[in-house]
Amino acid sequence: MKKSILEDILKELHQQAYHWSRQCCSFDEDLEKDVLQQVYLKILNGKAIYKEKSQLKTWLFSVIRFTASEWRKKDQNVFPMDMDFDTAEQEEEAKTDSHEDLIQILPERQKEILLLVFYHNLTLEKAAEVMGISIGSVRTHYDRGKKNLKDLILKKTLHENKR
């Protein structure tokens, strides 16, 4: 595919790519911008090559997911100097008000599959391509994710009604 055409399609998909990148970076906007920038560089410098085997959106989403996981691995061992390592208590009291907070509670793969299907309107097959796992595994994560998120929404509603 010609570079100019690829660039035009990337421009069209930029908004969706932004949201997916943000979701892959646990809604950290600074990290998200770095990741997306890195993704565009990879693509336009020919380090990530689109072989037209799948839809461009699916391919772009998988590059974003992969790059975000690379960055997370890099950042995993870096702790700020003022970090409090005793976070157990804080986790229990974590606010679960926003949609993002609820989604963040889910295990990574469940979170990803639900976002791909419900937020980005991908089919389970396309989601499997993005996540690089089998359709069977995707179905399992999808069912578990739906159940877990449903429970979380229910808990949140009950909590709000009690107030």
Added chain:
Amino acid sequence: MKTKDNSEEQNLKIFFSEMKAKDSALVIPQFPKIRKSKSWSLIPLGIAASLALLAWFDRGDKPIQTLDHDVIIITLEEGENNELQFIIESTTELESWESPTSSLLTEF
């Protein structure tokens, strides 16, 4: 059962549509401008750099090596009264020189 599943799925759809609505308020940065690589524009720069390098290596300000007082010739000669004396000379040119004391070169 199916109705229950559908209503549950509906709840999730509502949840995500609310999330999308919230996200729509986010300010999304513009697609970054990508500089088109003009590799041909680097050619004159490369030529200029090569010429500068050549000029650097071939520059004419090489130190001129003069032999002023650099070559000292010490000869041992026999004087009139058969005494040996050293003669020390310095020269700036040394194209050919033969030892006046050829005996020193003789192999015994």
